[in-house]
Amino acid sequence: MANSIVLVAAQAPVPNDDIERRRVLHLNEPITSSTAGCTVQWKCVDERLTGKCIEYHNDQWFEVIPTVTGHYFVNISAQRCRDTRGVQLVVLTGEPCQPKTYQVLTCASLGSQDDVFVTLDGLRAGQRYLLNVDGYLHDYCSFQLTVSDKPQGVPALVPPNVASVVPTVSPIVNLQWTLPDSLVGTSQFRVLRRELTEFRSAERNTQPVRRTTYGAAGVAYTYQETLDKPGRYLYQIVAEGTDSQPPVLVQQRWVAYSHLMPMQRDTALRYLQVPLGQYKAGAKLSVVATDAASGRVMGNRQIIKQKKIEQISLLPVVLLQQQGVQKVRVRITQTYGPGQPPTSDELTLVVPAPSSSQ
Incomplete structure (x- = not known):
């Protein structure tokens, strides 16, 4: 939905x-x-x-x-x-x-x-x-x-960097995790999933902690599912137990599923580039990208402008193409420091059409 x-x-x-x-x-x-x-x-x-x-x-x-x-x-x-x-x-x-x-x-x-x-x-x-x-x-x-x-x-823990995940053409997701020795009070695991652009996570699976006839807890657990559409998905595995043991995140993992794998080796071709040449070295920048048609947030980064950096790679072109995004509006906010109001610039970037080499 x-x-x-x-x-x-x-x-x-x-x-x-x-x-x-x-x-x-x-x-x-x-x-x-x-x-x-x-x-x-x-x-x-x-x-x-x-x-x-x-x-x-x-x-x-x-x-x-x-x-x-x-x-x-x-x-x-x-x-x-x-x-x-x-x-x-x-x-x-x-x-x-x-x-x-x-x-x-x-x-x-x-x-x-x-x-x-x-x-x-x-x-x-x-x-x-x-x-x-x-x-x-x-x-x-x-x-x-x-x-x-x-x-x-x-x-509330920071997830891994989504930019580091490598897209795969396989829709099958395999998760594996273990019950840490420190979480002896765990009674069940919950598997949560959220696509990058979604507001909230949804529960995908619940697994009780297995017990032997002698009461010992099983150590290894797995979960598999098939994604029905391309996207970047954050999986979280939460261990839950008694009131004396708060829920614990035992694993966080991004999965990127793509129908088309980008074949180009040039980063400038594989990612949408945001120009930063007008900003001075050391500038504190907040970059937010939205779908120009719907206003939906597609990605964001917070960076310190480096002297020799004239542009940054923000969004994978192939994923934008799969989602039907034709133009991306980028808002760059520069923060100067306490007592000084921030300033913002906006630009619109055109997503290149898919080519036969993709």
């Missing part, structure tokens, strides 16, 4: 767009919010603390003070976003709007709209923790957030 596009109308930001009006969270109390209309208080953030994990675009602030020392989880669910990418989360300690006092506990860029959780180990009773939620790469999202003593969804 085709993805539905969520259109976010212009609206006033939530009050906790301002860190001084941050929203107080109570244990196991779900709240709903939206990044639409939010702005960034540049004096209250410092991207150097989070590295490549996050770029601030439309953030908002929350606060939680545990009453009991222990392990907690930030559950993010019910995301509805303009694009595919979902929200970003930073959890830190320190004085509000004094970045020099911040200590980052965790940073997560979700990259989808799946229900996920972020683990917070060893939070101290009476300690204030600040949570910052932002739309990933300018995405606008409504979402539900809960700080809880129980996880919901799957762990």
Whole structure:
């Protein structure tokens, strides 16, 4: 079924767009919010603390003070976003709007709209923790957030780089994995799948942990399926067990299925090229590509412009051809630093028609 596009109308930001009006969270109390209309208080953030994990675009602030020392989880669910990418989360300690006092506990860029959780180990009773939620790469999202003593969804972990996967002409996918010794409480495995342009993952298979007559757990597991259409698919295998053992990702893997294998050896012919010659070395760039006809997000990259790099390879031409994409609109956003608004450029690239050599 085709993805539905969520259109976010212009609206006033939530009050906790301002860190001084941050929203107080109570244990196991779900709240709903939206990044639409939010702005960034540049004096209250410092991207150097989070590295490549996050770029601030439309953030908002929350606060939680545990009453009991222990392990907690930030559950993010019910995301509805303009694009595919979902929200970003930073959890830190320190004085509000004094970045020099911040200590980052965790940073997560979700990259989808799946229900996920972020683990917070060893939070101290009476300690204030600040949570910052932002739309990933300018995405606008409504979402539900809960700080809880129980996880919901799957762990929010960065998947492998999809650009590194080599396309195959075989539609058959074979997955193999093992039960780690550390996960003795596992009762079942779930196999999840999401195509690159899809909003959420779907469950493809569930397998209980096998037991011998002596109660020992089986170690090796497999799953096979046949893809019905070309695309780039992310498979996640999640181990689930008792309440004392949160779900664990035991494997993440991209599979690229193509009817036509690109035969050219020249990268410039196999990938759509985005020109970067106009940007200075060291420029911080966010590149987002969409289907010019439908507005569907096709891919994105965050890079630092190198001196001798005049263009980058962004999308495999053969996959664009298979999906019927004729033109790709590329938005390049350059971020200068705290206190300086970003600037954006747009260009349209034409996808070459299939040739007899493909």
